Amino acid sequence: MSDPTLFQYVLGLADDQLVLGHRLSQWTGRAPILEEELALGNIALDLIGQARGLYQYAGALEGAGRDEDALAYHRDARGYLNLTLVEQPNGDFAQTIARQLFYTAMALPFWQAMTASTDQRLAAVAAKAEKETAYHLRHATEWTARLGDGTDESHRRMQAAINQLWAFTGELFEMIAAEAGLAAAGIAPDRKTLRAAWDRTIDATLSDASLTRPDDSWMAEGGRDGLHGEDLGHMLAEMQSLQRMHPGLQW
Amino acid sequence: MSDRARLPLWEVFIRPRNGLAHRHVGSVHASDAEMALMAARDVYTRRGEGRSIWVAPASAIAASDPDEKAEMFDPADDKTYRQPTDYHVPEEVGDM
Numbered sequence: 001m002s003d004p005t006l007f008q009y010v011l012g013l014a015d016d017q018l019v020l021g022h023r024l025s026q027w028t029g030r031a032p033i034l035e036e037e038l039a040l041g042n043i044a045l046d047l048i049g050q051a052r053g054l055y056q057y058a059g060a061l062e063g064a065g066r067d068e069d070a071l072a073y074h075r076d077a078r079g080y081l082n083l084t085l086v087e088q089p090n091g092d093f094a095q096t097i098a099r100q101l102f103y104t105a106m107a108l109p110f111w112q113a114m115t116a117s118t119d120q121r122l123a124a125v126a127a128k129a130e131k132e133t134a135y136h137l138r139h140a141t142e143w144t145a146r147l148g149d150g151t152d153e154s155h156r157r158m159q160a161a162i163n164q165l166w167a168f169t170g171e172l173f174e175m176i177a178a179e180a181g182l183a184a185a186g187i188a189p190d191r192k193t194l195r196a197a198w199d200r201t202i203d204a205t206l207s208d209a210s211l212t213r214p215d216d217s218w219m220a221e222g223g224r225d226g227l228h229g230e231d232l233g234h235m236l237a238e239m240q241s242l243q244r245m246h247p248g249l250q251w
Numbered sequence: 252m253s254d255r256a257r258l259p260l261w262e263v264f265i266r267p268r269n270g271l272a273h274r275h276v277g278s279v280h281a282s283d284a285e286m287a288l289m290a291a292r293d294v295y296t297r298r299g300e301g302r303s304i305w306v307a308p309a310s311a312i313a314a315s316d317p318d319e320k321a322e323m324f325d326p327a328d329d330k331t332y333r334q335p336t337d338y339h340v341p342e343e344v345g346d347m
Contacts, residue, residue: 033258035279035290042293139289146282 005178007061008081009188010122011071012176012224014054015082018072019232020103021047022239023090032093039139043100046132053125073243077226077233084223085168087232091161094147094154098161100140105201106172106194108133113189122187141205148209155210162206163214170219172198259308261287263295266303273305281306 024044031037055068066074085103090096111133114126147158173191175183182188206213222228242249258280264273276295281287287306295301315323331337340347 033280035281035294038297039289039293042297142285142289146286 003061006119006182006187007058009176009178009182010054010058010061012081014051014058014071015080016086016103017047017054018051019080019082019235020086020099021045021051022235023086023088023099024096026090026235027096036093040096043136043139046129046136050125050129050132053121053128057121057125069243069248073240074247077228077236079226080228080232080236081224081226082228082232083168083171084220084228085165085171087223087228087235088165088168089231091164092157094157094161095164097140097143097147098158098165100136101144101202101205102165102169102172104133104137104140105198105205108137108201109194109197110189110191113194116186117188118186137201141201141208144205144211145209148206148211158209159211162211166214166216167218168220170216171221171223174221174224176224258282259310261291261306262309262312263287263291264305264307265291265295265301267300268302273303276300278309279306 021044024040024047027040027044028037031040051072052068055071059066059068059071083103085099088095088099108130111126111130115123115130117123117126144158147154149155173195175191179188179191183190203213259282260278261281261284262278263276265276266273279287279290279294281290284306288304291304291306292301296304327333
């Protein structure tokens with residue numbers, strides 16, 4: 001089986017989940033409280049689980065004998081097709097929560113729509129991801145409300161995080177060239193249709209948290225073409241170091 | 252951790268998959284009930300243990316005084332007639 005169009009699309013989805021999952025795993029040992037350490041670790045494991053299912057499918061679509069580990073550990077940043085939002089560094093806790101809020105407010109309606117995909121593998125991944133993502137969104141919105149309505153310091157940090165990451169939200173609704181065809185075939189959700197649900201979630205959450213929605217201005221792009229910031233390279237170097245030194249190493 | 256010290260303590264009760272009653276499993280720190288429920292979910296149900304969670308402020312639990320345990324509990328020690336094993340069931344009764 002070889003389907004380059006669908007392969008590229010599924011690989012981008014897998015990269016979104018893996019990069020965000022790995023970012024969250026970097027909180028391990030550094031989270032503000034034990035409870036949150038486990039919460040972020042749980043979310044990371046959900047995302048990495050979603051990534052595994054997608055990489056396995058991508059490997060089958062490519063038909064070149066690459067398995068999930070080959071795809072995750074033996075591609076450089078230039079070959080990663082994730083959204084630039086998910087590769088942004090953890091920053092302070094507010095930045096991590098803002099990144100979670102922006103991504104997950106898109107991911108929930110995305111997976112909900114994907115459950116109706118005509119592609120059975122993608123529909124199956126979506127059915128599991130939908131439940132996991134619903135909890136991730138709850139986690140992000142509850143924390144946004146508490147940080148926004150907490151102390152002067154937490155409010156200032158949360159608003160700064162919202163402002164800083166806003167430029168990475170435009171890409172959430174960008175369709176790659178191949179994606180329109182997949183949407184027309186009922187395989188992929190049309191990202192333009194996710195915008196209204198995202199706006200509702202973001203506006204309600206920011207309003208509850210006494211935070212201000214930034215004005216749209218310059219928006220980052222290029223993640224789906226493999227164009228990333230410097231931070232992704234550093235993250236991948238660390239994440240891939242063991243497999244690069246000992247290819248095929250198993251637990 | 253000073254930040255942690257400012258967060259109230261909540262006692263966590265989980266009703267297991269096959270159980271009928273919630274059981275005390277431990278505690279979490281959280282700013283309010285909603286956050287305590289999420290923390291309890293993330294800390295205590297990671298291996299599929301739970302089907303329902305209760306959280307209660309630890310400060311709302313009234314506890315017996317350990318210094319009074321003699322007067323509280325010792326009087327029950329010698330009342331074996333309150334134990335079902337204290338009674339002999341006649342053979343004529345058969346299986347109960």
